[in-house]
Amino acid sequence: MSLPGPHPPVLVVGAGPTGLAAACTLLQNGVPCRVVERRAGIAEEPKALILWSGALEVLRRLGVHERVIGQSLPLASASYFSSGRRIGGVRFGGLEGTAFPGPVCLPQPGTEQALHDRLLELGGSVEWSTQVHSVAPAGEGMRVVLGPSGDPDTREESTVPWVVAADGSRSAVRESLGVAFEGDTYDRVFLLSDGVVSGPVPEREAQYHLTPDGVLVIVPLPGGGHRVFFDTAPDGETEPPGDELLARLLAERGPGGLRIESVWWRSRFRVHARVAREFRRGRVLIAGDAAHLHSPAGGQGLNTGIQDGFDLGWKLASVLRGAPESLLDSYPLERRPTAQTVVRSADQQTRTWMVRAPLARLVRDTLMRVLSASGLLEKRLVPQLAQISPDLRESPAVTAPPPGWRARDAVGGALPGRRIGDAPLVPVAGTEADSLHAYLASGRQALLVGGSSRRAADAAAELRDAVPADVDVLLLTGREGGAPDSPGHDVARLGPSKAAAGAGWVVHVRPDAVVASVAVLDAGWRARDFLDAAPLPGAERSLK
Numbered sequence: 001m002s003l004p005g006p007h008p009p010v011l012v013v014g015a016g017p018t019g020l021a022a023a024c025t026l027l028q029n030g031v032p033c034r035v036v037e038r039r040a041g042i043a044e045e046p047k048a049l050i051l052w053s054g055a056l057e058v059l060r061r062l063g064v065h066e067r068v069i070g071q072s073l074p075l076a077s078a079s080y081f082s083s084g085r086r087i088g089g090v091r092f093g094g095l096e097g098t099a100f101p102g103p104v105c106l107p108q109p110g111t112e113q114a115l116h117d118r119l120l121e122l123g124g125s126v127e128w129s130t131q132v133h134s135v136a137p138a139g140e141g142m143r144v145v146l147g148p149s150g151d152p153d154t155r156e157e158s159t160v161p162w163v164v165a166a167d168g169s170r171s172a173v174r175e176s177l178g179v180a181f182e183g184d185t186y187d188r189v190f191l192l193s194d195g196v197v198s199g200p201v202p203e204r205e206a207q208y209h210l211t212p213d214g215v216l217v218i219v220p221l222p223g224g225g226h227r228v229f230f231d232t233a234p235d236g237e238t239e240p241p242g243d244e245l246l247a248r249l250l251a252e253r254g255p256g257g258l259r260i261e262s263v264w265w266r267s268r269f270r271v272h273a274r275v276a277r278e279f280r281r282g283r284v285l286i287a288g289d290a291a292h293l294h295s296p297a298g299g300q301g302l303n304t305g306i307q308d309g310f311d312l313g314w315k316l317a318s319v320l321r322g323a324p325e326s327l328l329d330s331y332p333l334e335r336r337p338t339a340q341t342v343v344r345s346a347d348q349q350t351r352t353w354m355v356r357a358p359l360a361r362l363v364r365d366t367l368m369r370v371l372s373a374s375g376l377l378e379k380r381l382v383p384q385l386a387q388i389s390p391d392l393r394e395s396p397a398v399t400a401p402p403p404g405w406r407a408r409d410a411v412g413g414a415l416p417g418r419r420i421g422d423a424p425l426v427p428v429a430g431t432e433a434d435s436l437h438a439y440l441a442s443g444r445q446a447l448l449v450g451g452s453s454r455r456a457a458d459a460a461a462e463l464r465d466a467v468p469a470d471v472d473v474l475l476l477t478g479r480e481g482g483a484p485d486s487p488g489h490d491v492a493r494l495g496p497s498k499a500a501a502g503a504g505w506v507v508h509v510r511p512d513a514v515v516a517s518v519a520v521l522d523a524g525w526r527a528r529d530f531l532d533a534a535p536l537p538g539a540e541r542s543l544k
Helices: 017-028 053-061 065-071 108-121 172-177 243-253 301-320 325-353 358-374 376-386 436-440 454-466 527-532
Strands: 010-013 033-036 077-082 085-091 130-138 141-148 156-160 162-165 181-198 205-211 214-220 226-232 259-276 284-286 425-429 446-451 472-477 490-494 505-509 515-520
Touching: 010 017, 017 033, 017 108, 017 162, 017 301, 033 130, 053 065, 053 108, 053 301, 065 108, 077 358, 085 358, 085 376, 108 301, 130 172, 141 162, 162 172, 162 301, 172 284, 181 243, 205 243, 205 325, 214 243, 226 243, 243 259, 259 325, 301 325, 358 376, 425 436, 436 446, 446 454, 454 472, 454 527
Parallel strands: 010 033, 010 162, 077 205, 162 284, 446 472, 472 490
Antiparallel strands: 077 085, 130 141, 141 156, 181 226, 181 259, 205 214, 214 226, 425 490, 446 505, 505 515
């Protein structure tokens, strides 16, 4: 694909977590981009708090997880109360198959700052106080009108090949293209405050106090303090809630002895449940709050947006480096259903909070007690919130397995469309990773070749010669196998409990750790045939 014009091939509109994740992913994959943001700098408002496993894995692939974790407060549990009595709860920290078994709490500016610092390290930058006014198709690209925020008389027009719309719920890009933002608005107003709360407040637990008048949510903050969250009936007010109102609601809904001592941030807002009808319109990819809005229940918005940014980033980078443009068809087909699921889940949780009728409250409380006591609440809710178990078997970016494929024989139980499982590794050559997930944490495309025969070693060498240098090739030898001379690719043995099976297999793992395709190293296998079906970048090319 040609990259016309003097500008970078991608314009990222919005430098929140979604836009920054997309930009960092593009830059890590060798694709330059221009990032513009209508704000004057990193957000100061705390906004979103919770980072779950799926988003933390993305931050690890982008090289910022240690900075984020270092500032965060790990959450140990969540508890639910009704009429002052505990009716259920879930424990965090036990999720398997991920380096991040539980959620952490960090106000959004901390995540944004870490991603912005990474953007600078990768050679990128943000043009602050720059607003996009409109976007329209223009030949093989998009004509963009932008200029300084608040100055309608100073505007620039440029044509760019691709646009990433990560410019928030009131997205100028989405609106100028006429993409519908479908859904509803809750008939309740939501009030937030961050500050110091005295009394019997949780230290590492989120608490939900469900009353006939509304909900009270209390979440501890890193470094001290708590967020308190209420819903109320609309009263015509638009200003942030005052101390008197916050104190009254806390006294009415919370356990005795709680008191708000000081507040450093407060907000009043309406909650929407909306999903854009299209996540891709030609050369525009829509992501984050520009693509989906939902209740803060479960802390999903920030997480879904970060994963949107990474997903479109690696796919767009692959296309700009030679993969078929049809790979981008998988972005809306994978991410829009994910967003719809998140919106539905958050809506169900929110409506559970807001049950008013006595009989309905009794049914809800009884169900919560049963599900909590049986462990089903934790078993079902935590993996759903963590967002690490996608089912993408119908995606066009996934190839169906060959007849007779036995996923259990390959590393990580490799099944196309599902996230690959972890496995212990014993490094032999070229890698120091001691587990499969650690190896894949770079966020690069990877080809895993397994088998105890010479056929596997030859296949790994053939693949290494055929793919760009930034596609990893890992040969998993049999338990007694050694490293071939000068392999040119990574070599490891599977952990002591398992050898690579039989004549061998090849597994293509996408940057998001989802299995894209698999093959058996039988007599009919050919490297070129396998690679022709893989959404891999082509030969290196200049992107300047």
